[in-house]
Amino acid sequence: MDLRDWLGRAVSAVEDWEAGFAPFEHHSSLRVSEERFAAAFGTFADRLRDNYPYFHPSYAGQMLKPPHPAAVAGYLAAMLINPNNHALDGGPATSAMEKEVVAQLAAMFGFRTHLGHLTSSGTIANLEALYVARELHPGRGVAYSADAHYTHARMCGVLGVPGTAVEVDEAGRLDLGALDALLAGGRIGTVVATAGTTGLGAIDPVDGVLAVARRHGVRVHVDAAYGGFFTLLAGAEGPAGLDPAPWRAIADCDSVVVDPHKHGLQPYGCGAVLFADPAVGRLYSHDSPYTYFTSDELHLGEISLECSRAGAAAAALWLTFQLLPPRPDGLGRVLAAGRRAALDWSELLAASGRLRLYQRPELDIVCYFPATAPASLAAIDQASARMLADGMKDPAHPVYLSTLTVEADAFARRYPGFAADAGRARILRSVLMKPESEDYVAQLHARVEDLAG
Numbered sequence: 001m002d003l004r005d006w007l008g009r010a011v012s013a014v015e016d017w018e019a020g021f022a023p024f025e026h027h028s029s030l031r032v033s034e035e036r037f038a039a040a041f042g043t044f045a046d047r048l049r050d051n052y053p054y055f056h057p058s059y060a061g062q063m064l065k066p067p068h069p070a071a072v073a074g075y076l077a078a079m080l081i082n083p084n085n086h087a088l089d090g091g092p093a094t095s096a097m098e099k100e101v102v103a104q105l106a107a108m109f110g111f112r113t114h115l116g117h118l119t120s121s122g123t124i125a126n127l128e129a130l131y132v133a134r135e136l137h138p139g140r141g142v143a144y145s146a147d148a149h150y151t152h153a154r155m156c157g158v159l160g161v162p163g164t165a166v167e168v169d170e171a172g173r174l175d176l177g178a179l180d181a182l183l184a185g186g187r188i189g190t191v192v193a194t195a196g197t198t199g200l201g202a203i204d205p206v207d208g209v210l211a212v213a214r215r216h217g218v219r220v221h222v223d224a225a226y227g228g229f230f231t232l233l234a235g236a237e238g239p240a241g242l243d244p245a246p247w248r249a250i251a252d253c254d255s256v257v258v259d260p261h262k263h264g265l266q267p268y269g270c271g272a273v274l275f276a277d278p279a280v281g282r283l284y285s286h287d288s289p290y291t292y293f294t295s296d297e298l299h300l301g302e303i304s305l306e307c308s309r310a311g312a313a314a315a316a317l318w319l320t321f322q323l324l325p326p327r328p329d330g331l332g333r334v335l336a337a338g339r340r341a342a343l344d345w346s347e348l349l350a351a352s353g354r355l356r357l358y359q360r361p362e363l364d365i366v367c368y369f370p371a372t373a374p375a376s377l378a379a380i381d382q383a384s385a386r387m388l389a390d391g392m393k394d395p396a397h398p399v400y401l402s403t404l405t406v407e408a409d410a411f412a413r414r415y416p417g418f419a420a421d422a423g424r425a426r427i428l429r430s431v432l433m434k435p436e437s438e439d440y441v442a443q444l445h446a447r448v449e450d451l452a453g
Contacts, residue, residue: 070320085309098314118309176212191209194223342366406427
């Protein structure tokens with residue numbers, strides 16, 4: 001795609017639409033001269049250079065990459081109109097698009113019925129899911145794995161709901177035995193299963209969590225903010241294929257969250273929350289005397305805690321899904337490249353004399369650490385911090401990684417022979433969510449080996 005050309009077409013499309021209305025003069029208070037704008041934009045462009053190269057496969061640090069050009073063109077065109085998807089009179093076209101993409105996401109997870117909407121982030125999406133959990137089971141708490149995203153503990157605090165962290169197994173997945181014992185106490189109303197933790201990329205056994213929860217009459221919410229689109233690889237042939245059991249089980253869970261601004265190729269912020277039972281919409285009931293007046297159809301603000309929401313986010317996702325639908329032969333091909341990259345790097349790490357693989361990757365996140373002498377947590381922590389800094393500041397061949405702090409007991413479960421001379425240690429972590437990573441893994445590995453010395 002020629003993005004420069006399509007951005008111009010996006011502007012032209014909106015101008016053609018505007019030309020269908022009576023002409024008027026824009027107010028003089030909004031006018032700025034070309035000279036003033038050029039000066040301000042020049043400063044702005046210079047300021048933007050103070051960023052890491054998220055677009056480049058040498059950036060394998062955080063969960064960041066540019067959106068697809070289709071999403072950029074769709075967002076820009078809709079942004080020029082600036083619809084608000086709170087009510088149909090604020091964004092009739094983009095509200096319809098939002099309902100369509102939410103239906104596609106529900107179908108991707110296998111929901112037979114659904115109620116849902118886009119949000120500004122996975123945090124807000126999870127907040128809404130836990131809000132519904134509180135309303136359905138007042139006085140009962142929420143359980144989540146010790147490796148779940150910190151947002152769950154934080155949102156439980158916001159909602160005034162008791163939150164309980166459940167221990168994880170040797171691969172960072174929620175421990176079913178510990179969960180069973182906790183639920184037997186009768187104080188938990190909802191369990192959060194994480195389909196792709198943001199630290200290790202671990203996949204909780206959603207099918208097992210569901211079976212345990214149902215025995216105790218407990219709801220299940222799936223936080224698939226990071227990993228949700230990997231359901232497209234469930235049961236797929238080849239190295240990128242994933243065990244289908246946890247992913248197929250999502251269809252029988254009560255709610256799920258996914259972030260299109262991660263693997264859905266969208267700009268920030270675009271999250272989504274879906275409920276299997278449309279009747280939970282009653283829990284959002286509120287009075288808004290100056291909205292919801294143009295149509296008797298469902299206004300998205302009637303099933304959302306957020307009020308104003310960018311219609312442009314729905315437009316961008318809708319246009320992207322027209323080209324790369326959430327199917328194995330569409331968006332699934334993009335995710336498969338990242339997963340293959342992670343598996344390829346894990347093989348290189350397993351054979352390396354300078355680096356050690358922390359655990360085999362389940363998605364597209366690879367965690368590893370330098371082989372140090374002495375083989376101790378303190379030495380690994382210091383070496384990891386040095387490698388991170390040295391890689392970023394190298395002017396000729398920079399590489400951008402991230403670190404993950406792991407507790408001594410978690411490290412010992414994987415490497416019991418290392419000296420536990422510290423309570424925790426930083427190891428290295430790389431996110432290979434750009435499909436271009438597949439062809440860049442060998443270079444990444446060689447560069448990180450050089451940093452390890």
